[in-house]
Amino acid sequence: MVTVIQDVREMQRASGQLRMTGKRLAVVPTMGYLHEGHLSLIRLAKQHADLVITTIFVNPTQFGPGEDFERYPRNLPQDTRLAAEAGTDYIFAPEATSMYPEGYRTYVNVEQFDRMLEGKSRPGHFRGVATVVAKLFATTKPHVAVFGQKDAQQVVVIQQMVRDLNFDIEIVVGPIIREADGLAMSSRNAYLEPDQRKEAVVLYKALQLAQERIQVGQKDAARIIRDMNDLITSRSSGKVDYISIANGRTLEELATCDKQRPLQVSLAVRFGTSRLIDNIFITD
């Protein structure tokens, strides 16, 4: 049994009452169009809490002009069924007009990260992410919140925001879930033409190449990145937006991938009008 709530006040009342009964609440923020990646996060949330609230909201403030806000796939009836099957107790699915009513003007910004990698490629994206996550936290009042490693920089931004703003919320990160051929699951995979879908496996192959090189002790980050780039461009029609080898905590890019761990190898590649991201987190 899943309860679907659209109203902010109603969600706040429900969460407040559940907390008063001593229940431990987890929230899994999503933009819907749920796939196995999201469902794994819901199952993980259930391991960390008594009750799971899955939020489904395609957040307009994290899309830039010309990005895919309008065409982002939506299917609330299917999401409700899938989320319930995975163990969701409450779905919070607000309307954009109730989240951002006329006169809305408050934004949370996690500085510096907005100028790196995804933040650099998508101006305003992480300001929108931090803002909506702060709002979803205030509305769902969780003890624990679960995010996917797929959006690696988002994880770092949220962890920093939670620490800085003193949110009393535990952040749990679930691993990337991949298709059989290695492509990271993403709602945006639905955009791919059949040929692009086949080619897109090269993203994970490039990340695996980097991981192997680093694990055998290759230190020159620029050389690894060049080889990843060559692999992607030679085996697909993908246009590389960025490839990065960075400190896994600060996301500062590294010239040498020496003994420093964790490392975050990440990339963004465009296939036609679709833009895919993927990453590998190397702790050794």
Add this chain to the structure above:
Amino acid sequence: MVTVIQDVREMQRASGQLRMTGKRLAVVPTMGYLHEGHLSLIRLAKQHADLVITTIFVNPTQFGPGEDFERYPRNLPQDTRLAAEAGTDYIFAPEATSMYPEGYRTYVNVEQFDRMLEGKSRPGHFRGVATVVAKLFATTKPHVAVFGQKDAQQVVVIQQMVRDLNFDIEIVVGPIIREADGLAMSSRNAYLEPDQRKEAVVLYKALQLAQERIQVGQKDAARIIRDMNDLITSRSSGKVDYISIANGRTLEELATCDKQRPLQVSLAVRFGTSRLIDNIFITD
């Protein structure tokens, strides 16, 4: 009996446990050096809640370069005694290094208000205010928060932030408390030389003049402001920073103070190196 807490985690635990027992919590955020104005807010908080948490923190991020952060008056032992006498149950008095540790980088900004009146005169001020209040809310977990009308624009900024970020917190506003001669109480009054202290009464006289003019139907805001300015400059050494007649909700300045209510008449005046603010809220 008052409990003084300095540690963020300890405050969160205490508030969380109190909430679980069904107690209604109020927070009164202050920068300390408590005077009758603050104490009236603590008493008001007690009317709205079972337990009152008074926070005492001179917040560095709301002071600009060259402002009075260093010399802002501090007296925690006296504050503790006064706050307890007024009905405070918990004092939260964190260190700046625990509120803003190394690497801190998250800020809450309430747009537009940062370009008006105090926001215009004090760049970054309201970003610092919104950020620290969001942090204090996350740490003290109140049902209700009490602010003073003395900082009129701060009230509007906080109300907007609470609405926008979906904080489930009731905002209560306490009236300005004045000295016998009309000067609004302020920790910054301690900066005034004896002569300046006597002259400073002209701020309230100017506000009263505006109120009388508006109540008898005078509509020309510029003329009222000119007369207020003349009164202040003719009767004191004060240098006017701004005088404003604005919509009491949006703080947009008005050319004509017609039937629109509420009105906010506000001013900032410098006496030597000290800067005082005062206001009158006209609802009719």
